[in-house]
Amino acid sequence: MAENRVTGQAGRNVVGTGIRQALRSGDMVPGQRLIEQELSDTFHATRSSVREALQDLAAEGLVELIPRRGARIRVVSVDEAIQITECRAALEGLCARRAAELATPAHRDTLIGIGTRMRQAVADGDLDTYSALNRRLHDLIAEAGGQKVAQSLLDRLNGQMVRHQFRLALRPGRPAQSLPQHLAMIEAITAGDPDAAETAARDHLDSVIRELRATPDRDNGEG
Amino acid sequence: MAENRVTGQAGRNVVGTGIRQALRSGDMVPGQRLIEQELSDTFHATRSSVREALQDLAAEGLVELIPRRGARIRVVSVDEAIQITECRAALEGLCARRAAELATPAHRDTLIGIGTRMRQAVADGDLDTYSALNRRLHDLIAEAGGQKVAQSLLDRLNGQMVRHQFRLALRPGRPAQSLPQHLAMIEAITAGDPDAAETAARDHLDSVIRELRATPDRDNGEG
């Protein structure tokens, strides 16, 4: 049964999502070397599939591909994380503005529901739920604003931030700090106030940048 | 001599840049089907190289890859072009703001020089030069602002716009319209006024959006 290797397009997906997952969960750390044969064994995929998956990940900026030297998980420095967050601020500001202009009543209801559950999650100290709601919120704002292009760019940027976001979420008091900012975004969007929505989104990410700045930069190196 | 096929990494580049070039020059049109064997013959590359190059282009959003059906040049609808330009506005606004804060005296000098030459090019009716200066200006602003991440996102977005930018540039009176906007950006950045710089950049791209909106949408379809 260990003989059934996943092949082709399927294999490519298995390896790609597998590595992404491993990155999120911390099973793979930045700087780590990725050897085609090993991945091929781990995921029961052919080397071709692994190769293609690595190309995909490199295109997403998650993996660094050095010719004749192989692949390693890309190290995102604190400085780069800040730049990424600055871009996110610009793009989420756009999405929030458009969402305030275009959100349907259904969107607004969903947003309000997320706000309520966020409040509850923070009160309960339930970090996992809060973080899931967080992602859901950002997704929904892009969707409500009809910004597919911005959404795909944001997905890409968020993917590169996993490591740093992981660190930030662990900081004591961080949820209590970000909750009111999230609520302000929801409030402005449901109120249909584009300027306030954009400002709220930017303010939120500016605060993330301040947190990143307060990061000891010994994270830059290898892993 | 026609026997010397370009191989491997080199081939991948040849094919990739070849197709990009063909796109810019209009030799390949959106919707057009790309057949691996044909490309392989045209560029004297192996089919492997062609395949990898197509993957690259698909990751950049220039080509659409349908499993078992092959590759075609992606059609960017007017609606999507507008979304792309909205994202550009957000990101270039960010770059312009930072450039106003961070530009070195050397940067400022170069910017002023570009402004002068742009004025001249428009006066001379030299569209090619103006368009080259245009690209140079946008590049320089991202660089002066130290926004590498934003710059790479903008490159990507601009790549997808080639077709539409081509159309816009041909409109009579378009350069005369965009010139003062470009000059305003340069002015604000060299004056070190971040707010004005961001506003100028956004205004410029808002005007592009207005032009796109005035596009007959019969461009959406195939080719």
Place this chain on the structure above:
DNA sequence: GTCGACCTGATTGTTGACAATATGCTTGAC
């Protein structure tokens, strides 16, 4: 005359073997 099944040619997908290259170790000289 129209519809559907089948067949054929064109095109993409997959594989495994082979080639090229880098890395780290061993050996020997100084």
Place this chain on the structure above:
DNA sequence: GTCAAGCATATTGTCAACAATCAGGTCGAC
């Protein structure tokens, strides 16, 4: 003891043949 050269091994890169699939056309039945 240290350094350099050479060798062995691990790893990635390339290719060409083969397999799978799709599009379009042909033939026959109704």
